[in-house]
Every structure is written in C-alpha cells, then in structure tokens.
Amino acid sequence: MIGDSQDEGLLGAVASALVAIDELQNLTMFQMPYPSSVQRALDKIVLHCLYQGALPPGSVAALVRWGYERPLGTWPLMLDTGIYPVDGFLIDEESGSPTELCHEIALCAETDNPLWEASHRMATLAALATERGQDSTFGTMRSVLAKHPMLTNELFNAVRFANNLGALEKRLGEFYQKIGPEYEVDGAVFPCAHCGTPLLPTDAGSWWCEREECSAGGPVSPDDPVDWDAKVSIQTDRRHRQFVSGPGRAVLRIASSLALPRVTVRLWPAQSPGDLRVKVADVLKWTAAIVDWHNPALLGRAIAATTAWSGTDTAIWVVAQYRVDADPAYLQLVRKYGTTAAGSPRVCSEEEFTSMVRRHSEESGRA
Numbered sequence: 093m094i095g096d097s098q099d100e101g102l103l104g105a106v107a108s109a110l111v112a113i114d115e116l117q118n119l120t121m122f123q124m125p126y127p128s129s130v131q132r133a134l135d136k137i138v139l140h141c142l143y144q145g146a147l148p149p150g151s152v153a154a155l156v157r158w159g160y161e162r163p164l165g166t167w168p169l170m171l172d173t174g175i176y177p178v179d180g181f182l183i184d185e186e187s188g189s190p191t192e193l194c195h196e197i198a199l200c201a202e203t204d205n206p207l208w209e210a211s212h213r214m215a216t217l218a219a220l221a222t223e224r225g226q227d228s229t230f231g232t233m234r235s236v237l238a239k240h241p242m243l244t245n246e247l248f249n250a251v252r253f254a255n256n257l258g259a260l261e262k263r264l265g266e267f268y269q270k271i272g273p274e275y276e277v278d279g280a281v282f283p284c285a286h287c288g289t290p291l292l293p294t295d296a297g298s299w300w301c302e303r304e305e306c307s308a309g310g311p312v313s314p315d316d317p318v319d320w321d322a323k324v325s326i327q328t329d330r331r332h333r334q335f336v337s338g339p340g341r342a343v344l345r346i347a348s349s350l351a352l353p354r355v356t357v358r359l360w361p362a363q364s365p366g367d368l369r370v371k372v373a374d375v376l377k378w379t380a381a382i383v384d385w386h387n388p389a390l391l392g393r394a395i396a397a398t399t400a401w402s403g404t405d406t407a408i409w410v411v412a413q414y415r416v417d418a419d420p421a422y423l424q425l426v427r428k429y430g431t432t433a434a435g436s437p438r439v440c441s442e443e444e445f446t447s448m449v450r451r452h453s454e455e456s457g458r459a
Contacts, residue, residue: 099169102136103176104201109133110159110182110190111198113152115329126152144168159183159194175389175429187292187300192386195334205401206394207383210335217260218362229258230362236264238340241289241333242281243268245323267332268325280317281324287341288315289333290326302330303338304386308414339384342412342442343367346382349446352453366407370449373456380445384412388422392429395437399430413442 109130116126134155141148146168149155164171165178182194190198196206203209214234221230232255240251248268252261275281275290282291282299286306291299291314301312318324327333347357347368356371366379385391395409409426416422423439430437440448 097170097172099140099171100176101201102140103164103167103169103171104197105129105133105136106155107182107190107194107197108201110156110194111330113156114190141168156183159190160185160188174425175387177387180387184300186294186296186298187302189292189300189302190330192302192304192334195331196385196387196390199331199335200390200393205397206390207335207398208401210331213332214336217263220259220263221362224259226258226260227362229256229260231358231360233257233260233264234340234360235344237267237327237337238344239288241287241327241337242271242283242318243325244318245325248325267327269328271324271326275324275326276320277317279320281320282314282317285313285315287338290324302333305338305341305384305412305414308418339382339412340367342384342410343382346380346410346442346446350449352450354456355449355453372449372452377449377452378445379407380410381407382410382412384415386415388415388419388425389429392426392431392437395426395430395439396432399432399434399437408438408440408445410445411439411441416441416443 109127109132112127112130130152134149134152137155138148149158158167160181160183162181163178164176164180164182165173176197177193180193181191182197183189184191199206199210208215217233218230221227221233236251236255236257240247243251248265252264257264271281271290274292277293282293283289284291284299284301284303284306287301287303289301289303289306291301291312294300299312299314301307306312327337343359347359350357350370354373356374358369358371360367361369364379366381368378368380368382369376370378370380383391383395385394391411409430411423411426423441426439427436430439
C-alpha cells in the first residue's frame with residue numbers, strides 16, 4: 093500500500109529492512125549475519141544515492157546510523173512532506189529501536205491492506221472461537237492480550253485459570269516469547285508504569301517505552317521490578333504490540349467510560365468487524381474500530397485500503413485521544429488520505445465518540 097513514487101517505495105524497503113534487523117537484535121548493537129532483504133535494501137539505496145550524486149551509506153551499520161542521525165527531510169529522496177514529516181526518524185536514538193513511524197512505513201510497504209495484515213492472527217482466533225461456538229472467548233483473549241504485554245511464568249498460569257479462554261487457551265502461549273537480554277537491568281525487568289510493556293534503559297540513565305503514548309505526558313517511569321529469574325515472557329512481536337494489543341488498551345478504556353444508563357457495549361465481537369459494538373436502548377448505533385497510529389496520513393491510506401478491500405465501510409474509526417491532543421490536524425489528515433470514491437471515512441477522537449454516546453444515552457432517557 094505504498095505510493096507509486098519510486099522514492100517512496102525505496103523508503104519502504106529501507107524501513108522494512110530496519111524492522112527485520114531489529115527482530116534479530118538491538119539496532120545499535122548490529123552484527124552479521126543479516127537477512128537478504130536487508131542487503132537488497134542497502135544495494136537499492138546505494139545505487140539511488142550514486143545516481144543522485146549523494147554520499148551513500150557504506151554498510152548496513154551506516155544505514156542504521158542514517159535511521160537515527162538523519163531526519164527524513166535530509167534523505168536524498170523526493171517524498172511527499174504531507175505524508176512523510178521532514179523531522180521524522182526511522183530509529184529512536186536512545187533505544188536503538190525502530191520508531192512507530194518506521195513500523196508504519198514498513199507495514200504499508202509490505203502489504204496492500206495494512207490494517208488486515210497487522211491483525212490477521214486475530215481473525216484466525218475469531219474464526220476458531222466461532223467454529224467452537226465460543227464467541228465470547230475471543231473478546232476475553234483480546235482483553236488478556238491488551239492487559240498483559242508481558243507475563244512471568246507464574247502470572248501466565250494465573251491468567252489462564254482466571255479467564256475463560258475455552259478453545260483459545262492453548263493458543264495463548266503463541267503470543268509470548270522469552271524476553272531478550274536487552275531488557276535485563278541488575279537482575280530484573282522493569283515494566284512501564286503506564287502500560288506494562290518492558291522498558292529499555294538508555295545511556296542517559298532514563299527509560300524508553302516503545303509506546304509513544306507513555307511519553308506523551310512526560311518522562312517514562314518504571315513500575316516495580318520483576319525478577320529476571322521469574323521466567324519473563326514478552327508479547328510477540330513488536331508489530332502485534334503496536335497495532336493490535338497496544339490499541340487494545342484504548343478499547344478497554346473507552347468501554348469503561350461507556351458504562352452509562354441504557355448503553356450496552358460488546359468488546360471485540362467475533363462475528364462482526366470493529367472492536368466495539370455499542371447499543372443504546374437495545375438499538376445498535378455504532379460499530380467502532382479503535383486505531384492508534386503515529387502518522388495520520390498513512391492511517392488514512394490504510395483505512396482507504398481496508399474500505400476498498402471490503403467494499404464497504406460500516407465502522408466509525410476512533411482515534412486514540414493522545415494522538416489528537418498532540419496534533420489538532422490529525423483527524424483532518426486521516427479524512428484527507430482516507431477518502432475514496434465511496435466518500436470520506438467517519439473518523440473521530442475518543443472524547444468525541446464517548447461524548448456522542450453519552451448524548452444519545454441522555455436523549456433516550458428523555459424519550
């Protein structure tokens with residue numbers, strides 16, 4: 093779902109390469125070997141630079157440095173600045189990890205339907221739950237994944253016993269893997285106090301959380317440490333955490349705020365699109381899909397691709413509130429780049445959505 097521009101396609105290849113390297117190890121600690129796709133991306137950017145008369149990165153390690161030293165506006169690429177911010181970086185220098193922007197560019201470069209690609213594993217779970225006649229277990233599974241970006245072995249078993257996962261229980265372990273040594277600090281793992289995701293220490297003595305939401309209000313702070321010997325597992329992979337389980341926190345938050353008279357909310361229905369089905373006075377009013385992207389233009393493109401793929405757009409797209417607070421033009425850009433021949437997508441912020449539901453609840457009470 094990348095644009096027709098050759099330069100845009102090259103940026104997508106580089107972003108995908110950086111994500112591929114990160115799946116092997118921390119980018120600032122690069123060592124060989126590396127995937128063939130990484131070498132191909134390097135070859136392409138080198139040839140492009142030579143053609144443009146620009147100094148190319150001389151190695152994969154140099155390409156990684158480009159990611160955190162050079163904002164996109166300084167790359168020898170002709171990019172639409174309405175989509176790709178000139179001050180955007182592909183790698184976070186403090187952590188050595190790809191930024192959320194990098195992951196969004198990579199995802200859009202790799203598929204024609206980014207939103208489906210990021211969540212296709214959830215579609216498989218939903219189908220299994222429906223096949224077994226256990227639709228409610230899908231919502232329970234999604235809730236567990238949203239609440240627990242990491243688990244100790246003991247907590248993993250406690251979560252299994254505390255939640256009715258039915259036929260999906262055996263699949264829970266597929267979403268967790270042993271945590272990497274980069275998260276270990278003095279014999280412990282430090283989860284983020286805001287979202288629970290394991291934090292990475294920085295050279296400056298601070299902490300870095302992969303979720304931008306957690307640093308939106310100030311410096312990231314750790315919760316109580318978890319002993320390294322407790323067999324800690326992290327939810328895998330980063331793409332899943334960023335596009336599926338991370339936004340799931342917003343789903344839970346919105347559902348909690350809609351505990352209103354005459355309002356019924358169903359989370360993650362297995363047999364219908366969207367994350368929330370909201371009824372007022374037993375009448376279905378909205379099917380809401382909750383989204384949390386760094387780049388509103390790429391999100392708009394992804395929504396347009398989903399609409400084109402399904403042939404219809406029955407959902408209202410609800411954007412995590414902190415994104416709109418940080419960029420007043422966010423929703424406008426989503427609509428601009430999400431518009432298709434069928435029209436503009438219905439997009440709103442968390443606060444707009446909950447206020448709309450609250451208003452309908454009050455009006456139904458007066459009817």
